[in-house]
Amino acid sequence: MFSYALKRLGLSVAIVSLAMLLLFSMIYLVPGDPAAVALGPRATDAMREALRIKMGLDQPVWVQFWNFFTGAWTGDLGREVLSDRPVAQVVMEQLPYTLALIAGGISWSVAIGIPLGCWAAVKRGSWADRIVGVLSVAVIAVPSFVIAIYALLVFAVSLRWLPAIGAGEPGDLGDQLTHLILPSLAVGLGWIGYIARMVRASMLEVLEAQHIRTARAFGLPENLITFRYALTIAILPTVTLLGVGIGQMLSSAVFAEIVFARPGVGKLVYDAILTRNYPLVTGAVLVTTVLFVLINLLADLIVGALDPRVRSRL
Amino acid sequence: MTVLSITDLNVFFSTEGGDLHALRDVSFDVPERRIVGIVGESGCGKSTLINAILGLLADNGRVGGGGIHFEGHDLTRLGPKEMQALRGPRIATVFQDPMGALNPVVSVGAQMRNIQYRSGLSRSEKDAKSVAILQKVRIPDAGAALARYPHEFSGGMKQRIAIAMALLMEPALLIADEPTTALDATLEVATIELLKELQQDIGCSVLFISHHLGVIAELCDDVVVMYAGEVVERGTTRQVFNNPGHPYAARLLECDPARQSERVRLLPTIPGEIPDLRHRPEGCIFAPRCDRRAPACEARQSELPLQTGHMARCALAEARS
Numbered sequence: 001m002f003s004y005a006l007k008r009l010g011l012s013v014a015i016v017s018l019a020m021l022l023l024f025s026m027i028y029l030v031p032g033d034p035a036a037v038a039l040g041p042r043a044t045d046a047m048r049e050a051l052r053i054k055m056g057l058d059q060p061v062w063v064q065f066w067n068f069f070t071g072a073w074t075g076d077l078g079r080e081v082l083s084d085r086p087v088a089q090v091v092m093e094q095l096p097y098t099l100a101l102i103a104g105g106i107s108w109s110v111a112i113g114i115p116l117g118c119w120a121a122v123k124r125g126s127w128a129d130r131i132v133g134v135l136s137v138a139v140i141a142v143p144s145f146v147i148a149i150y151a152l153l154v155f156a157v158s159l160r161w162l163p164a165i166g167a168g169e170p171g172d173l174g175d176q177l178t179h180l181i182l183p184s185l186a187v188g189l190g191w192i193g194y195i196a197r198m199v200r201a202s203m204l205e206v207l208e209a210q211h212i213r214t215a216r217a218f219g220l221p222e223n224l225i226t227f228r229y230a231l232t233i234a235i236l237p238t239v240t241l242l243g244v245g246i247g248q249m250l251s252s253a254v255f256a257e258i259v260f261a262r263p264g265v266g267k268l269v270y271d272a273i274l275t276r277n278y279p280l281v282t283g284a285v286l287v288t289t290v291l292f293v294l295i296n297l298l299a300d301l302i303v304g305a306l307d308p309r310v311r312s313r314l
Numbered sequence: 315m316t317v318l319s320i321t322d323l324n325v326f327f328s329t330e331g332g333d334l335h336a337l338r339d340v341s342f343d344v345p346e347r348r349i350v351g352i353v354g355e356s357g358c359g360k361s362t363l364i365n366a367i368l369g370l371l372a373d374n375g376r377v378g379g380g381g382i383h384f385e386g387h388d389l390t391r392l393g394p395k396e397m398q399a400l401r402g403p404r405i406a407t408v409f410q411d412p413m414g415a416l417n418p419v420v421s422v423g424a425q426m427r428n429i430q431y432r433s434g435l436s437r438s439e440k441d442a443k444s445v446a447i448l449q450k451v452r453i454p455d456a457g458a459a460l461a462r463y464p465h466e467f468s469g470g471m472k473q474r475i476a477i478a479m480a481l482l483m484e485p486a487l488l489i490a491d492e493p494t495t496a497l498d499a500t501l502e503v504a505t506i507e508l509l510k511e512l513q514q515d516i517g518c519s520v521l522f523i524s525h526h527l528g529v530i531a532e533l534c535d536d537v538v539v540m541y542a543g544e545v546v547e548r549g550t551t552r553q554v555f556n557n558p559g560h561p562y563a564a565r566l567l568e569c570d571p572a573r574q575s576e577r578v579r580l581l582p583t584i585p586g587e588i589p590d591l592r593h594r595p596e597g598c599i600f601a602p603r604c605d606r607r608a609p610a611c612e613a614r615q616s617e618l619p620l621q622t623g624h625m626a627r628c629a630l631a632e633a634r635s
């Protein structure tokens with residue numbers, strides 16, 4: 001298990017480094033002078049030259065990349081243009097809100113999707129199974145921003161059950177959680193459908209396996225067979241899918257943060273693009289990439305923890 | 315004493331093309347401490363028979379008449395809960411595929427503890443029992459094996475673990491569905507010997523299904539020959555092998571099993587195919603493939619006794635024996 005974790009960690013470092021290379025070449029290849037962009041049209045040539053030296057743009061490309069690379073790994077993502085604060089600090093301030101949103105979305109989708117899919121598989125062919133099937137397709141088909149807007153209109157504006165905007169009073173956990181319900185549901189709802197379908201399909205496959213027949217032939221309780229013997233295997237593809245699906249969830253988090261006027265990395269990037277705050281955009285994208293890689297690593301570790309075959313293969 | 319007695323068992327599967335009569339009037343006994351072999355081509359209903367005994371027929375299957383008597387119960391009349399309580403402690407099963415028969419994500423020890431869930435023993439007592447039976451099937455370092463997972467064992471070891479699991483609760487009846495087919499020849503012999511040894515140790519009866527006539531001749535006291543869902547002949551191994559009464563059994567045995575090379579795992583082929591079980595003929599089911607067909611074969615066949623305990627479902631059997 002330990003060496004498995006170590007190998008996966010090494011792979012993750014390689015992936016993030018590659019992402020840095022790509023991000024750097026993107027900034028480098030984009031036409032225009034970053035110093036000119038940062039200073040605006042009224043700056044003098046001398047001011048631009050001074051900033052260019054300050055930003056290290058007079059150095060050879062490989063030195064620039066090395067500085068960017070080592071800086072990023074040590075947590076220095078440069079300074080943002082508007083307030084001259086460190087990008088890393090600005091992004092880190094917003095990150096917990098997005099993490100909470102994504103964790104909420106995953107919680108919704110896992111807590112509802114896995115039991116639904118499992119139930120549909122155990123009762124396959126029944127009305128319950130058919131209803132779950134139709135509902136899954138329905139929630140997958142509706143884009144998350146549509147869900148976000150409707151949830152806002154129904155539960156916050158008409159029914160007034162839940163708050164409409166913001167992330168809640170800092171320090172008041174209960175208030176923050178009630179503010180999280182609607183946006184995280186908007187992020188996670190489609191995933192309830194995906195996961196229900198995925199778990200149903202793999203559960204049906206596993207329930208046909210010879211070892212399940214053996215377990216039944218030993219008279220084991222149906223609950224033990226369903227949850228310990230079958231579901232543990234059936235959720236493995238779902239865990240992997242969720243890891244990859246974090247990318248999609250991050251993009252629906254942008255919508256949710258805008259619609260519900262929540263702070264967060266999505267909202268930050270959105271605002272940064274509108275104000276052409278490029279260091280902030282690249283910094284936030286890099287942090288998101290690391291987040292994506294870390295969550296995938298976590299997903300792989302969970303699969304490894306659940307499946308001894310995976311553990312010993314590595 | 316008879317441990318398992320099957321009388322006129324009929325099993326149907328509902329299919330799109332109508333009801334499939336998978337087992338027709340199957341009768342035989344498994345006496346105490348005896349090993350009964352079942353032979354027959356693929357599709358003759360061996361697995362269906364096992365599933366009917368275990369109460370694990372597929373959703374579209376049903377018992378349509380007849381009885382399965384075991385320890386004073388008619389298994390065809392027991393509810394799912396009562397059946398579940400018998401499976402494992404009283405009737406245990408070893409399946410064909412050792413690779414797939416053990417759960418890949420549950421440790422061997424946990425699987426063996428789960429099998430003993432009704433025993434009322436403590437965790438360490440259960441583990442001690444598991445270790446003892448694993449030692450009996452010669453798993454090296456049995457104590458450490460409990461923490462390991464099935465994929466860490468070789469095929470032959472997995473099959474021995476499956477046998478250990480089946481015998482863990484000291485059942486009255488062990489059902490073995492082609493337990494050695496997936497193993498190579500040397501392992502097969504070792505596994506058969508082990509099975510026989512354990513059977514004598516525990517004193518259980520065995521229902522042993524195999525394609526391999528040599529193994530049946532070696533291991534079994536009694537033989538049941540099945541064809542297209544019917545028992546065409548049954549008797550002691552000696553009676554059936556020395557003096558087959560049914561033409562199908564005779565054709566199977568034409569190559570002397572003693573001389574059969576280890577490589578011949580499959581039954582000798584007989585021209586023709588098993589008929590469509592959705593449309594059973596009224597007369598002898600084997601008649602279309604039989605080279606001794608006679609007018610008497612058009613009528614419904616009943617089991618004719620040839621000797622005590624030896625019957626064949628063939629109108630011509632008595633005349634020839």
Ligand SMILES: Nc1ncnc2c1ncn2[C@@H]1O[C@H](COP(=O)(O)OP(=O)(O)OP(=O)(O)O)[C@@H](O)[C@H]1O
Binds near residue numbers: 328329354356372375
């Ligand atoms: N669930 C089912 N639905 C319909 N027909 C079935 C079903 N299960 C088995 N059958 C049919 O019943 C007959 C007996 O099948 P069974 O699996 O018992 O044969 P078998 O003797 O075990 O064969 P093999 O040696 O290949 O394992 C076959 O004709 C098969 O097609």
Ligand SMILES: [Mg+2]
Binds near residue numbers: 360361362
């Ligand atoms: Mg079979």
